[in-house]
Amino acid sequence: MLSRGDLLMIKQMRIHGAHIIDIAHHVGCSERTVRRHLSTQNSVSRPPREKMKKLQPYMNWIDQRLREHVWNAEVIYQEIAQQGYTGCRTLLRKYIQPKRSLRPSKQTIRYETQPGEQLQHDWGEVDAVIAGQPCKISFAVNTLGYSRRFHVWATQSQDAEHTYESLVRAFNGFGGSVRTVLVDNQKAAVLRHSNSGEVVFNGGFLMLAKHYGFIPRACRPHRPRTKGKVERMVKYLKENFFVRYRRFDSLAHVNQQLEQWLVNVADERPLRYFATTPAERFNEERSALQSLPSQAFDTSYRDLRQVAWDGYIEVRGNRYSVPETLCGHPVSIRVTLDNELRVYADENLVASHQLKTDTHEWQTVPEHHKPLWQRSCSVAARPLTDYEELLK
DSSP states (O other): OOOHHHHHHHHHHHHTTOOHHHHHHHHTSOHHHHHHHHHHOTTOOOOOTTTTTTTGGGHHHHHHHHHTTOOOHHHHHHHHHHTTOOSOHHHHHHHHGGGGGGSOOOOOOOOOOOTTSEEEEEEEEEEEEETTEEEEEEEEEEEETTTOOEEEEEESOOSHHHHHHHHHHHHHHHTSBOSEEEEOSOTTTEEEEOTTSOEEEOHHHHHHHHHHTOEEEEOOTTOGGGGHHHHHHHHHHHHTHHHHOOEESSHHHHHHHHHHHHHHTGGGSOBTTTTBOHHHHHHHHGGGSBOOOSSOOOOOEEEEEEOOTTSEEEETTEEEEOOGGGTTOEEEEEEOTTOEEEEEETTEEEEEEEOOSSSSOEEOOHHHHHHHHHHHHTSOOOOHHHHHHHHO
């Protein structure tokens, strides 16, 4: 039997335009019960249509957007305004308000994975001081789903190459890879979600997955709690490590401090749900990790260059020498994340340089251009008497 509060709820929801089926679902009774109650209450009737007259032509559209989980009244107002709606925002909010109780709950069921099954990846960002200068530090967090042990790498970029490098370092730190890697929808990993629900992954991320033998997975758009284990670790870092330490000498110093903190603090934190620590659970998970390949994945930036006729290529505002036999030919370049330039011709390494920090500089390896200078010095010399004859 319905309580007095339930009957009042039925009345109020109907006044605000809620559908019979939605009222029944919210109250927990049948549609027939709702109709019977409405028919016996003279005071409960449909809201005067005059009040919602301007909104009536757009109600089906609004209901459709609510079913698509779009609950922001301002967003819906802008959409129906483009379709010709001339009413006010307040009227729209009054129509949406009683339906908000039907909004899907954010409560989720804890999902546990088997040892070595899953790793969750995410980025975080925090303000800090490095070498006396305020700056933002980006940090990549990679968390093992079973043991909750995680790896952190601090850097100044969140691009694809640094994303892949963070995973490489995490696998090396754990001593093995996992069977699946769960990411959000950053472009370094996910290009788009198709209309059919298929995920189109970044080609570089697929190469990384093939190299380490894991299956890439992506969260549904706008549902980051799917990877809640790593989300919590990002928050944990901000509220623990970056509260204890705010000033650093360099990025290398940040990562050095992080290594010590991971061992001494993060790995020994109590996991109340399991009554143990990540370090102890990792001892169970270690043997389930997949073995690493013989060589680490190359996370270098890649590009193409045309060698000038003077035997140099231009990279980031500076010029670097290559063997003179490549003058006028295309070469491929790779720049590692520690700023080492490698030049390849037909997949063979032909030159390497350390990138300059300044611009408009030239870096030359004498052996590269030695044959070129020898040929230039062998030009035939004419006696001066030949030129004197021309002046007569």
